[in-house]
Amino acid sequence: MRLRIEMDVKPSEMAATDRLTECLAITNLPSVVVTHMLSFLSWEDKLNVIIAIPQWCSCFRAVAAWKCVEYGNEMDENMYFLKEKRTKFLFCIKQYGKYMRSIKLIFGSKLSHMAIKIMHAVSEFCSHLTYFHIGQEVPLQVDESLVWRKSVVNGICSILQNCNQLNSVSICQPVIDWTESPDNNIILNIIQQGLAHKITNLELNAESLWEHEGYQDFLKNFTHLKRLVTRRENITDEILLVLAQHKLEEVTLVQEEEIPLQQQEHLKEGFWTKVLNICPTFQIDMILRYIMVIKDSFPAMMPLRKLILDDLVNIVTKGVLEHLTENYKDCLEHFTYTNSLLENYETGDRRLPSSLVNMAMKCTKLRSLQYGFPLSSTSILLLARARKLEKLLIQAVEVSYEYDWQTDPNWSSEFVAWLKASGKNERTLELAVSEILGFKWKLSYDPFTLDEQLNTMYM
Known part of the structure; x- marks a missing residue:
């Protein structure tokens, strides 16, 4: 037996229902609500929303819609689609860059012509930027194509020069060949152009120090550095103390080879006492691999926050x-x-x-x-x-x-x-x-x- 239910709906009630449905339509949401929703979306999703709901176009022209723009995950992409992804991001910067206050760029492959165009677009269209981060994801096998040369250096420096409201800048894992001229060296070029004081976070891995010899005395020029990641073998008491006397608050030291006996006298208890007198909240992370560790590797007073011991x-x-x-x-x-x-x-x-x-x-x-x-x-x-x-x-x-x-x-x-x-x-x-x-x-x-x-x- 089939049960049939008939509902007698009056025309006035149907009209009221239609009006309610219209009021609840997504295109009728208040702009402040839409802008808040957009702030949680990635830049790619935002571009898709513009196509799907063109009525929201005006909501994209607001700072609140672009709280933090992150470009990355290139190593997870199919190489055949990488150029298209960079092209879309370039369009995004040109269209909405003036509303962006925070941009994070992490490239996973060669910084080609399109990547350079992105940097210059940031410099030209993101004049109100307050935070800028650029980094390089490093694959297991690194070749010369990943080295940051003159065009990359110029692109980054143009951002540092033209974005006058920057108060936080991160340079993460640049690939540098120290045998090349300063024009091809982002670190030396930033110092020569008087821009080192703008860098607040500097992260140098092994690929950042190709053919670099001796201690990293160049770090003393980065007077507003708050965070540093670098190799333990290239650091001395003097270098870290100078940085601590300026702005440095935390350091990560990576050690993957034994260091000479005379250098083992650096970073001992007396040194950390001096650092903590300058900055009581100073913190250090240590990553130790392929070496021998003994009690003397860990002096008293060192404000150790993270310790990784591997292999x-x-x-x-x-x-x-x-x-x-x-x-x-x-x-x-x-x-x-x-x-x-x-x-x-x-x-x-x-x-x-x-x-x-x-x-x-x-x-x-x-x-x-x-x-x-x-x-x-x-x-x-x-x-x-x-x-x-x-x-x-x-x-x-x-x-x-x-x-x-x-x-x-x-x-x-x-x-x-x-x-x-x-x-x-x-x-x-x-x-x-x-x-x-x-x-x-x-x-x-x-x-x-x-x-x-x-x-x-x-x-």
Whole structure:
């Protein structure tokens, strides 16, 4: 049997419904609402919206619609479509550049003619810019085509010269060949043109220092630098102290080779005491790879915020980890110890799990911990209970499901039973840790690659 329902709708009610539908139409939204919505869209989505809803065109002519413009992800693009993407972005800059106050450009391939045109368009059409960031994503294999030469240098310098309202400028991972003339060197050219004081964030990786010899004394010219990322082997007490006396607030030092004995005397306890007297909020991040680390690698008073240890030539011992905890219990926020080379299957110091738990308990600011060596489910549960971390990254392949701790006299029989029950398999472990940390926590099955973390840090 079919049930039929007929509704008797009066003409007046239908008219009212039509008027309500018309009022709720997307094209009738208040401009202030539309502008706010547009501010959350990427520049590409904005261009698509213009085509889809031409009635909103006037809403794009507002500063609020272009709060932060980010161009990037080129390494994820098909190379055949890259020119089209850059062409669209160039159009976007020319049409709406005068409403933009913040632009972030991250190129993933050669800075060709179209990339240069984008830079000159920023210089010409974005006169009210207050924040500018330009960076280079570096692939695994770098060739000469990625070197920033004269045309790129001129394009960046024109932005620094013409955008008079800039108060924050980042240059990230420029690819520089230091054997070439200063015209092809963005760092030296900025210094020669008297523009170094405009740079607030400078990030130099290995490709930024091709064939550079000696210390980076040129850094002393960057008197308004707030953040610096560079190689440890090229830095001295004098250079960092000069920068700290100006504006520098944080530094990231990357060390991937052993340094001479005489240079190891730099950045010791006395130096950090001087820096903290100048800037009490100073912070340092350290990334150490392919080298040997000992207690002397980590002096007292160093305001260490993040420490990444990867692919070391020696094993971090319980003594070193306890030394780190004691020295940096009031400042350490992120700690990573792993081996990203899959062919290495080191077991690490078997006493480290207890030291890790001790670190989590004593380092009051610790927010993230990543460990890439064998760890029992009991150790993971104790880590989670020691501190409510925002990030706890453990690879599933390293986990054993066993109760391998000596029972503490202060542990109740109920707590021991909970440790054993919660750590008996992957599912119970993940559920227990999720409940402790307050978010859905899972063991990682993805191979850990430090390069991704470094790129995130640089960018």
